[in-house]
Amino acid sequence: MENTNLALGMLFQLFQSLLVVLLAPLLMGWVSQCRAWLQNRSGPGLLQPYRMLRKLFLKDAVIAFNASPLFRVTPYILFGCMWLAAAIIPIIAVDLPFSPAADVIALVGVFALARVFIALAAMDIGTAFGSLGARREMLVSFLAEPALLMVLFTASLISHSTQLPSIVGALAHREFVLYPSLAFAALAFVIVLLAENARIPVDNPNTHLELTMIHEAMILEYSARHLALIEWAVSLKLFAYISLGIALFIPHGIADVGKWDALPLSIAALLAKLVMAGAGLALLETLLAKVRIFRAPEFLGTAFLLAVLGLLIHILLGA
Amino acid sequence: MSYTVQFINLLAAILLLISFAMLSQRRILSLINLFAWQGLVLSVSTFVVAYSTAQQHLYFSAALTLLLKVLVLPWLLHRLIRKLNVRWDVETLINIPATMLAGIALVIFAFNLAAPISQLAEGITRGLIGIALASVLLSLLMMLTRRKAVTQVVGFLAMENGLFFAATSATHGMPLVVELGIALDVLVATFIFGIFFFQIRETFDSLDITHMEKLKDD
Numbered sequence: 122m123e124n125t126n127l128a129l130g131m132l133f134q135l136f137q138s139l140l141v142v143l144l145a146p147l148l149m150g151w152v153s154q155c156r157a158w159l160q161n162r163s164g165p166g167l168l169q170p171y172r173m174l175r176k177l178f179l180k181d182a183v184i185a186f187n188a189s190p191l192f193r194v195t196p197y198i199l200f201g202c203m204w205l206a207a208a209i210i211p212i213i214a215v216d217l218p219f220s221p222a223a224d225v226i227a228l229v230g231v232f233a234l235a236r237v238f239i240a241l242a243a244m245d246i247g248t249a250f251g252s253l254g255a256r257r258e259m260l261v262s263f264l265a266e267p268a269l270l271m272v273l274f275t276a277s278l279i280s281h282s283t284q285l286p287s288i289v290g291a292l293a294h295r296e297f298v299l300y301p302s303l304a305f306a307a308l309a310f311v312i313v314l315l316a317e318n319a320r321i322p323v324d325n326p327n328t329h330l331e332l333t334m335i336h337e338a339m340i341l342e343y344s345a346r347h348l349a350l351i352e353w354a355v356s357l358k359l360f361a362y363i364s365l366g367i368a369l370f371i372p373h374g375i376a377d378v379g380k381w382d383a384l385p386l387s388i389a390a391l392l393a394k395l396v397m398a399g400a401g402l403a404l405l406e407t408l409l410a411k412v413r414i415f416r417a418p419e420f421l422g423t424a425f426l427l428a429v430l431g432l433l434i435h436i437l438l439g440a
Numbered sequence: 441m442s443y444t445v446q447f448i449n450l451l452a453a454i455l456l457l458i459s460f461a462m463l464s465q466r467r468i469l470s471l472i473n474l475f476a477w478q479g480l481v482l483s484v485s486t487f488v489v490a491y492s493t494a495q496q497h498l499y500f501s502a503a504l505t506l507l508l509k510v511l512v513l514p515w516l517l518h519r520l521i522r523k524l525n526v527r528w529d530v531e532t533l534i535n536i537p538a539t540m541l542a543g544i545a546l547v548i549f550a551f552n553l554a555a556p557i558s559q560l561a562e563g564i565t566r567g568l569i570g571i572a573l574a575s576v577l578l579s580l581l582m583m584l585t586r587r588k589a590v591t592q593v594v595g596f597l598a599m600e601n602g603l604f605f606a607a608t609s610a611t612h613g614m615p616l617v618v619e620l621g622i623a624l625d626v627l628v629a630t631f632i633f634g635i636f637f638f639q640i641r642e643t644f645d646s647l648d649i650t651h652m653e654k655l656k657d658d
Contacts, residue, residue, distance in 0.1 A: 298446065299449070299450050301449055301452075302453070304450075304453070305453065305457070419537055423464070423540075426544065427457075429544055430453075430456065430457065430460070430544075433544075433547055433548065433551060434456070434571075437551050437570050437571065438449045438452070438567040438568075438571075
């Protein structure tokens with residue numbers, strides 16, 4: 122019995138991991154398609170990220186003469202971190218065998234590890250853009266991280282655990298309760314999501330203008346399969362963040378591990394939520410204008426403020 | 441917890457959020473709109489308290505709030521800034537992020553201060569005194585950190601909103617006569633402030649109150 126449970130859990134885990142890796146570029150394609158529609162353009166189509174990845178994988182890699190081994194391994198580390206993060210978050214089922222590997226705080230750590238490596242690799246070549254991008258990335262992320270932790274603490278306080286499965290379980294299987302603190306946390310989380318995934322108010326994902334780019338400046342020196350892995354990791358990161366948001370704030374409909382009959386419903390709910398979230402993200406990006414880099418701290422300060430307010434309100438009102 | 445309590449808690453949270461939004465706002469026009477929104481939240485919460493405790497006079501004060509704080513006062517303020525032609529950005533004394541951090545510290549202070557009082561309060565909404573106190577203190581902070589006379593008056597009116605919220609949530613409202621008196625006072629105060637603004641501008645050519653610190657008898 123024990124063994125079959127474990128095997129079933131592993132099967133679910135494997136299924137989720139594969140699903141996430143395969144779906145992540147599609148989500149990216151959906152977001153840019155929605156943006157194109159909102160801007161009255163016809164758009165490149167949903168499958169464009171896949172075509173892009175294929176093209177990049179077929180090319181020959183060019184690496185700078187003075188690149189260290191760190192520069193070569195970073196794309197793999199980045200991809201690995203994001204895949205691990207996506208495996209820990211309960212996306213299609215609660216209580217996956219991987220989930221106890223890391224709680225929410227360690228999850229933030231996994232994201233931070235990937236960030237450190239990409240920043241180091243950007244500085245490794247020694248180009249001006251690389252170190253500029255790395256420094257800006259660090260500025261944005263050191264402000265975004267405490268806000269993200271505060272958001273996660275609010276959810277943890279409500280469910281009395283920092284383990285994601287317990288949080289999701291507590292929030293998904295409860296009677297309907299209005300949580301003002303969670304509403305505040307959700308607002309803060311959206312701001313952190315925009316900042317961490319290099320989306321518009323903080324960074325523009327498809328600019329190559331030297332004054333404004335952050336993420337693109339860091340990966341300018343990468344080509345071919347390395348660039349493909351980084352692009353894939355970026356889409357995995359967006360997927361992981363959106364599913365973390367879904368897990369924390371709208372986990373309804375998620376399946377328990379080992380229940381095959383709940384799985385189709387769970388996947389349908391997940392897809393519906395992802396479609397909504399992607400369209401919402403595209404709408405936000407169309408409505409907002411990119412802020413100056415020196416305004417970004419204020420933007421992220423708002424996220425921190427909202428998250429702390431959520432925490433305080435939970436402590437005071439118990440809601 | 442019943443749904444009405446949850447709903448009032450939600451409104452209280454929104455009230456606090458609006459107080460912070462006012463604190464961080466750079467434009468006078470948006471500030472007045474936020475003040476109107478705060479009045480609306482206040483009116484709805486008073487209405488919900490009235491419904492859940494079946495207190496007749498609270499319906500009147502909800503309606504009075506709606507009329508006065510959502511419609512009349514914002515309209516008066518809008519008219520005032522149009523006449524004074526002061527639609528420029530607000531100048532703050534301390535920069536906005538620092539003000540926000542001070543605001544968080546004030547909220548923690550207010551929550552701690554209100555904790556023993558909340559133990560004494562009866563009724564459905566004990567935790568709300570802390571939030572009301574926090575929004576009073578935040579409005580006070582806004583009055584302290586702003587330079588223009590108009591924003592200080594909006595801060596004063598927002599402070600009154602916080603006090604009103606404390607009154608309805610903790611003690612189910614004051615007697616109707618008192619509430620009518622306060623409402624009239626606030627209205628008259630706004631008129632008098634308006635006249636003061638014109639006087640200040642006439643004397644100093646500006647609404648910046650730092651000019652008033654220079655006392656000269658020439």
